[in-house]
Amino acid sequence: MTGETNPLGSIHVSPRAIATIAFHAARESYGVVGLANKNLVNGLTQAIAKDPTHGVEVQYDGNRINIDIYIVVEYGTRIKSVASSVSNTVRYHVEKALGLPVNQVNVHVRGLRISEVD
Amino acid sequence: MRADSSVSTRSLAKLKYLPLNGPALKKLVEAGLTWLRTNQQIVNSLNVFPVPDGDTGTNMVLTMQTAYDEIMNSPEYNFGKLAHAVAHGALMGARGNSGVILSQIWRGFARSVGNQEILDAPSLVQALAVARDTAYKGVVRPVEGTILTVTKDIAAAAELALPDYDNPTDILVEVVEAANLSVQRTPDLLPVLKEAGVVDAGGKGLFFILEGMVRYLYGLPLDTALTTVQPLAAMQLENTLESIEPGQDFEVVVDFQPRDTLDLEGFYQNLEAMGTSIQLGEGDGIYRLHIHVPTEKRYDPIDYTMSLGTITKVSIENLIAQMSSIEAAAQGSKMTLAPVEPGQIAAIAVSPGAGISRVFASLGVAAIVEGGQTMNPSTQEILNAFENLTTDRIVILPNNKNIILAANSARELTVKKVAVIPSRSIPQGLAAILRLDPNGDFDKVVADMTRALDEVESGEITTATRSVEIDGVQVKEGQTIALHNGKLLLAAASVEEACMRLLKESHAEHFELITLYGGIDLPRAELNRIADLVRREYPEQDVEVQDGGQPHYQLILSIE
Numbered sequence: 001m002t003g004e005t006n007p008l009g010s011i012h013v014s015p016r017a018i019a020t021i022a023f024h025a026a027r028e029s030y031g032v033v034g035l036a037n038k039n040l041v042n043g044l045t046q047a048i049a050k051d052p053t054h055g056v057e058v059q060y061d062g063n064r065i066n067i068d069i070y071i072v073v074e075y076g077t078r079i080k081s082v083a084s085s086v087s088n089t090v091r092y093h094v095e096k097a098l099g100l101p102v103n104q105v106n107v108h109v110r111g112l113r114i115s116e117v118d
Numbered sequence: 119m120r121a122d123s124s125v126s127t128r129s130l131a132k133l134k135y136l137p138l139n140g141p142a143l144k145k146l147v148e149a150g151l152t153w154l155r156t157n158q159q160i161v162n163s164l165n166v167f168p169v170p171d172g173d174t175g176t177n178m179v180l181t182m183q184t185a186y187d188e189i190m191n192s193p194e195y196n197f198g199k200l201a202h203a204v205a206h207g208a209l210m211g212a213r214g215n216s217g218v219i220l221s222q223i224w225r226g227f228a229r230s231v232g233n234q235e236i237l238d239a240p241s242l243v244q245a246l247a248v249a250r251d252t253a254y255k256g257v258v259r260p261v262e263g264t265i266l267t268v269t270k271d272i273a274a275a276a277e278l279a280l281p282d283y284d285n286p287t288d289i290l291v292e293v294v295e296a297a298n299l300s301v302q303r304t305p306d307l308l309p310v311l312k313e314a315g316v317v318d319a320g321g322k323g324l325f326f327i328l329e330g331m332v333r334y335l336y337g338l339p340l341d342t343a344l345t346t347v348q349p350l351a352a353m354q355l356e357n358t359l360e361s362i363e364p365g366q367d368f369e370v371v372v373d374f375q376p377r378d379t380l381d382l383e384g385f386y387q388n389l390e391a392m393g394t395s396i397q398l399g400e401g402d403g404i405y406r407l408h409i410h411v412p413t414e415k416r417y418d419p420i421d422y423t424m425s426l427g428t429i430t431k432v433s434i435e436n437l438i439a440q441m442s443s444i445e446a447a448a449q450g451s452k453m454t455l456a457p458v459e460p461g462q463i464a465a466i467a468v469s470p471g472a473g474i475s476r477v478f479a480s481l482g483v484a485a486i487v488e489g490g491q492t493m494n495p496s497t498q499e500i501l502n503a504f505e506n507l508t509t510d511r512i513v514i515l516p517n518n519k520n521i522i523l524a525a526n527s528a529r530e531l532t533v534k535k536v537a538v539i540p541s542r543s544i545p546q547g548l549a550a551i552l553r554l555d556p557n558g559d560f561d562k563v564v565a566d567m568t569r570a571l572d573e574v575e576s577g578e579i580t581t582a583t584r585s586v587e588i589d590g591v592q593v594k595e596g597q598t599i600a601l602h603n604g605k606l607l608l609a610a611a612s613v614e615e616a617c618m619r620l621l622k623e624s625h626a627e628h629f630e631l632i633t634l635y636g637g638i639d640l641p642r643a644e645l646n647r648i649a650d651l652v653r654r655e656y657p658e659q660d661v662e663v664q665d666g667g668q669p670h671y672q673l674i675l676s677i678e
Contacts, residue, residue: 027258030215034258074256076225078212085215101523115255116229 015060018094019053022067022105025093026056031082034072036110055110064103067094071107075114083107138237138286140200144189146331147204151182152340153330154323161326164319174319177214181221182327184211198233205229216320219253219265223324226252242286246273246293263308265320271300272328287335294332297325315585315595368416369435372407376427380405385426392418404430410437456482460508462556463563467515467547468495468525471667474544474635474674481551483515490668494520500528510534511560513567517547519604537564542604543576544635544666545676575629576603577620577675579613598672613640613672614648618655626677632659635666635674648673 026032035055057068067090073082087105094102136142154161154175161175188207194200205228208221230248231241250273253266260266275296279289304318305311311318333340370393382398389396393411400406409419420432456479458464467483469475470490478486485503489495504512512534516525519542529536537560541547550567578601582593593599593609600607600620607623610616617634626632632652636645642665649663666674 028261030257031218032258033256074222076209076252077218077222077256078209081212081214081218085218089215101526116226116252 013098015058016053018058018060018065018067018098019056021094021097022056022058022069022090023052023054025090026069026071026086029082029086029089031073031077031079032071032086033074033113033115036070036072065094065098065100066104066106067091067102068106068108070110072111072113073109075112076116079109079112083109135285135287138242139197139235140192140194143197143200143204143237144192145334147182147186147189149334149340150327150330151179151186153333154182154326155179156341157326161319161323164316164322174214174216175323177217178220178320178323178327180213181208181211181217184208185221185224187211196233196235197237198228198231198235201228201231202233216265216323219256219320220324222253222256223249223269226250237286239280239284239286239289242289243273243276243280246276249273261308263304263306263311264318265324267304267307268297268300268318268321268324272296287332290328290335291332294325294328297321297328301325313587367413367437368411369437370407370409370411370416370419371431371433372419372423372429373404373431374407374423374427374429375404378427380426388422389419392422455479455486456484456556458484458507458509458556461511462509463511463513463554463558463560464504464507464509464556465513465515465551465554466500466503467551468500468517468521470518470544470669470671471638473665473667475667477548477635477664477666478551481548482554482556483551489521490518490670494518494524497524497527497531500525501531504534504536505532512536513554513564514538515541515547515550517541517544535560539564539567539571541571543578544668544674545574545576545633545678546571548633548676549574549678573678575624575626575677577601577617577624577673577677578604578671579616579620579673579675580671582609613644614651617648617673617675618651620675621652621656621677624677626656626659629677630659631662631676631678632656633662633664633676633678635664635668635676637666637668637670637672637674639669640672645673 023035026035037055055070059066059068069086069090071083071086073079084107086107091102091105138146158175158179161178162173164174185204185207188210189200189203192200192203194203201224205221205224208217208224212218212221226249227245229252230245231237234241237245246269250269253269254260257266272293276289276293279292283289283292301317301321304321305316308318330340385398386396389407389409392415393409397408398405399408407419407423411419416434420429423429456464464484465482466485466487467475467478468487468489469478470488470493475486475488484507487495487500487503489499500514504514510533514525514528514536516522516538522538522540522542525538529538539547539550541550549570553563553566553570555563555566580599580601582595582597582599584595586593588606591599591606591609593606597609598611598613598616599609600616602620602624608616608619610619621632634645634649634652636642645663645665649661653661668674
């Protein structure tokens with residue numbers, strides 16, 4: 001739980017809620033064609049998931065927020081640029097929504113989707 | 119007058135009917151890159167959030183630069199093969215979101231043209247359609263009102279134009295027109311743009327690339343942003359002193375309202391005959407002209423603009439005299455930092471300006487790290503500031519909420535005992551430093567200093583870099599805004615008004631001391647005048663004035 005206390009009581013934000021923000025931010029990042037489950041290591045990916053936290057892991061140790069995000073990238077884009085913009089976008093949206101700094105955003109490229117071959 | 123009106127079709131098309139082969143593509147890519155670079159700052163300034171950190175223009179320029187480098191020395195005559203090289207270069211150089219999308223556009227375009235020797239009109243239309251499809255395939259949930267929308271609109275315009283034209287360059291002209299209109303429409307599709315009062319930066323960048331190509335075909339200049347007018351708030355006149363050329367002794371700034379639509383090309387030509395460093399800004403129909411001229415021509419820009427319309431304000435400054443006073447100020451800024459004995463607690467403060475650094479130094483800070491709102495120091499810079507100190511007990515005052523994180527990281531990278539006092543503003547930092555007891559118990563000193571943060575009210579007064587609505591406060595670009603404890607409180611017409619209203623809203627009458635720290639942009643006389651007003655309004659309170667020297671913020675207030 002990510003918490004804050006004010007005179008009226010306390011506010012808790014669950015890692016799952018943070019994951020939802022990260023999930024949506026990642027899906028709107030250019031170059032990302034899907035999020036993948038961490039456990040399905042090889043290629044098996046679900047581009048469209050019902051679970052709004054699919055492919056995102058949030059860890060909060062009472063002090064720092066760490067986010068791991070598992071993505072599938074469009075073949076033919078520059079993976080490094082796509083990954084770094086996912087990292088920036090996710091960090092920005094989470095920090096904007098929570099008002100708390102995010103310690104780390106780790107982007108794991110789980111696969112590539114080949115929709116067109118050059 | 120629209121600043122970015124497309125190329126005039128009246129101009130003579132010298133190159134228009136050359137076949138589009140490899141060498142022609144090379145020229146077009148170069149032209150697109152050059153024109154984008156010329157207008158890079160305009161694209162950068164289209165930032166949604168009211169902080170000056172936009173870099174879309176820079177990312178797109180770097181992407182196009184790598185694309186052009188790839189073909190610069192290529193003797194390839196085949197259009198299609200060269201297009202593949204461009205796409206490859208763009209892919210390798212893709213920076214940022216907009217750069218990646220741009221590389222996808224080139225990739226789709228190249229795939230469609232295959233290895234055609236010469237590009238004809240139907241192939242161009244087809245290639246733009248494939249470019250659009252490829253661009254859209256790169257994202258799960260495409261957001262409209264972005265560069266993607268622009269690719270869609272230009273592909274549609276090209277298709278619509280195909281029955282009327284045989285020549286691909288004619289279609290390109292239509293495409294530029296469509297890109298322009300599409301960019302203007304982006305705020306209607308994407309609310310966040312409308313709120314910030316800007317068009318989409320990536321779309322605008324794509325427009326400049328395409329417009330550069332057409333400008334080249336018409337033989338129009340690409341290296342100077344002749345026909346562009348920047349938003350008033352984006353004019354950066356404070357940096358122009360660095361670019362003084364010999365003989366240009368006076369800086370003339372004229373605000374005027376032209377009677378008729380300004381003929382920008384003619385206007386610039388006349389001004390170029392007078393001086394250098396020409397900049398033109400526009401906001402609500404008022405134009406601001408900035409120019410450096412030699413002594414004997416110091417009145418010429420005024421006479422000239424008066425012939426065009428009504429002048430509302432003129433300012434003439436002697437650059438040479440200003441330069442010498444800046445140098446003198448730099449020499450007078452020596453300060454003495456507090457010496458540290460081994461075992462004592464040393465304080466490190468982040469400071470945005472020389473004057474504030476001196477105040478911190480006089481209060482016992484052992485090291486200063488330069489930085490502030492738009493120039494956050496790195497973790498390494500903070501580390502460097504205290505690693506060499508002869509003590510291992512350190513407290514850090516970040517004095518800005520964006521720097522707290524870097525300060526915390528520095529704490530984790532050292533063996534020294536470090537505490538970060540989370541000061542979010544200069545007044546908080548100053549309040550905390552007053553509680554520093556170098557020989558005290560570390561935990562107690564940290565607790566005392568942290569508690570002091572809440573004992574002071576901070577006010578910051580700056581100029582809005584764009585129109586926006588935050589926390590229910592409507593702000594127009596160029597307006598003076600006041601922040602109270604880091605939150606946007608109000609917008610005002612002047613620094614004076616912002617200052618007085620801020621003091622009223624924060625109930626300064628219940629406090630004891632009001633300190634005003636004047637920024638580098640606020641003239642000393644103006645600072646003193648405002649201070650006198652404050653003294654008159656708050657006779658019960660002590661009012662102190664300090665020369666803060668901070669950039670961007672005309673005034674920082676501390677109320678305690």
